[in-house]
Amino acid sequence: MLITTWAAPRPEAVGRRDDISRVRKLTLAAGQRLCRQGGRPLCRVYLVRSGILRFERVTTTGERCIVGLAGRRALLGMEAMLGLPSLDEVVACTTVRLFGVACSPDPDTLPLGWLRGRTALLSCHQSLRESRDWGCELTRGGARLRTLRLLNRLVMLAAPAGQHPVIWLPRRDEIAAMLDITLETASRQISALRREGVILTLSPGRATVDLTRLTLTLAAVI
Template sequence: MGQPLPIAVTSTQASGTYRPQAEVCASCSVRQFALFGALDEAALAQIHYRIADIRLEPGQTLYSAQDSGSAVFTVRRGVLRMERSSESGERRILRLAGRTDLIGLESILHQTYAADAVACTEVEVCRIPRVLIDELSVAHPGLTRDLMKRWQRALDDADEWLTELARGPARHRMLRLLLKLSEYGEDDGRLWLPTRQEMGAMLDMTFETASRLVSALRREGVLRSVDGRQARLDMDALMVALREDGER
C-alpha cells in the first residue's frame, strides 16, 4: 500500500498570479495522445482552470480502492501501479500505467475506484473532473468515442497481464514483464525496475524465485542495473531469450 496524500497539486491560479493552464496543455508533450488532444486552443482556454497538475513521489497514492470516483487522470510522466489487497492482506499488482494512459475511468460511471493507484516513480498527472467530461461529451461527441477506445485499451492491458504475466513458467513471466516494462522506459533507454517483492506481486511468484530469475538474466546480459530502481535492457538479448523460451 502506498503512502497517503498529501500530494503536490499545481493550481492554475496561485497567490494572485495567473498561470495559463491552456498554454501548459497546448504545449504538453503528450497532448496529441491525451484525452483532450483533439480540442483546439480556444476550447482548452475554456476548461484549463478546471484541470489540476498533480505530482507524486514514489510510493505516494493518487487514489485508493473504494474511494468515491470524482475524476479521471492522464499520466504525463512516470509509472503508477494499480494494486489491490485481499482480506488477508496479500497484495496483488493488477497492471501498470504510464505516459499517455488514462486511469480512473470507472469514475465516469459514478463508481468507486477499483484499485489503489500508487506511484512507482516520480509521477505527473492531470486531474480531469468527471463533471467536465460529462459537459464536454455533449459539445464534442468524438470525446465519447475516444473514451470508449481508452476503456478498451485498459481492458486489453488487464487481459494481457492476466494471460501473459500471471500464467505459465516463471522465467517466461519474468521475460514478458521486462518486455512490458520497456514500454514505460525513458527516452535514454532507462526503465523502472520493480523490487523483488513487487515482481512477486505482479507475477504471482515468491521473492526468492524473482531474485533467482533476475540474477540469471543479469548473468546472461539481458538486464543491467543502473542504480537501485533503474535498469537497462538489451532488447536483442531479451527477444532471443523469449524466442528460445517459447521453443522449449
C-alpha cells in the first residue's frame, strides 16, 4: 500500500471544500483489517487520525512478513486512485481512527493536476512493490534459495536473449550484502551453481544463465 504523510484536515474544513458525502470516519479495533494483500482496490483514501497499523504480506513460500508500520498523519490507499490492488494486508495494531475520502480511478473524474502526476505515482507504486518484494523474498529462506531468487531477478532485468540471457553478476561481497549472508557463503553458492551449469561466468560482472536449469533448481528448493 502506498503511504505518505499529510496534515490532518478538520472535518468542518473538508465539509466546506468538498461534498461531505464523500467523507467518512472509520474506527478499527486491534487486529482488524483495513484491506487484504492483492484484494480489490479500496474506494477511499484514508488519513490516519490516531493509532498504529502494520503492513503484512505472505511470501511465495508462505512466510508471513511485516514490512512496515503507519501512524498518525499517514495517508493510506493511494492505489485507490490508480485502480490497483493493495500491495499488502493492512492490519490495526491498536485502536485506529481513520478519516476516509471517496475517490475514483476514472480519468474523467480526476482533476488535471492529478492526471499529470498519475504516471509518476504509478512509477512510485512499482518501485515500492519491488522494494518490498526484495525485502521479503531475497532475505528469507536458506542461502541457496536466496541466491537462486537473486539470479531470477537479474534475469528479469537483463535484455531478452532466449534460454541463455547474459546478466550482470554482482561481486561476491555485493551478493552477500544483498542477501544478508556471509561472503564465504555467497562464494560457495555461486561456485556450486557454476558447477551445476546454472550459470557460466563470461567476464567480471557478466555471466550467462541457463533458464531451464535455473527454473528446475529453484523449483526443487522451494
